[in-house]
Amino acid sequence: MTEHTSLPLFAALDLDTLREARRTMDVLSGAVDAIKIGPRLYAQGGAPFLKEIVDHGFKLFLDLKLHDIPNTVRLAVETLADLGIFCLTLQTAGGRRMMEESVAARDRLGSTMKLLGITVLTSFDEKSWDEVAPGCPMDVAIKKRAWLCGDCGMDGLVCSPLDLPEVRAVTPPTLLKVVPGVRLVAGGDDQSRVATPADAFRNGADYIVMGRPIYKAPDVRKAVAEIARSIEEGLSCRK
Secondary structure (H helix, E strand, O other), X not given: OOOOOOOOEEEEOOOOOHHHHHHHHHHHEOOEOEEEEOHHHHHHHHHHHHHHHHHOOOEEEEEEEEOOOHHHHHHHHHHHOOOOOOEEEEEHHHOHHHHHHHHHXXXXXXXXXXXXXXXXXXXXXXXXXXXXXXXXXXXXXXXXXXXXXXXXXXXXXEOOHHHHHHHHHHOOOXXXXXXXXXXXXXXXXXXXXXXXXXXXXXXXXOEEEEOHHHHOOOOHHHHHHHHHHHHHHHHHOOO
């Protein structure tokens, strides 16, 4: 199989244990070069596990979705900034000051860690969104939060593949667009707003995030190769 280590793909290790994560990392080594982990594995392994991923040769996407008062998030960013993390997520709902102070703290430390703003989680549909933000249409919130990421000096944002056209209209092209909710086929899990890798890259994604379609596949490397073909299809007809 052709090696695909330069794929713009984060393989999400949304797994139960560090043992499972390590086993999957071994399988993915040489097929992908970027890994995403979330709160569960971070809580189990802490900073030593982050270092383990980086030492394994992977770019590390730490998806903690930090959301708190500005000082609390700034302190977290300062703590994480020198661990070799490729990118870290913050909730844009935390507001301008939270994001600006986080960017400034990262820059003062001379860290290359990228800060990404979460716009609206891909698990939301219009009905569930209205329950938490009554009177604010989801598309309005997405566009305003995306614009705010750019205005606050963030390196990128995370959005649904279906939101890419609206996001691109209000953000600079240099702002990274990282896209979860990507599936080779639709259905079967808790993601509401999804698209294929080809669709995501056709509409302007810079990176995609895929977890279950990779680590639940009978043949992980075959799944990565199929994803690579879909990515290449999307890039070949980029809008």
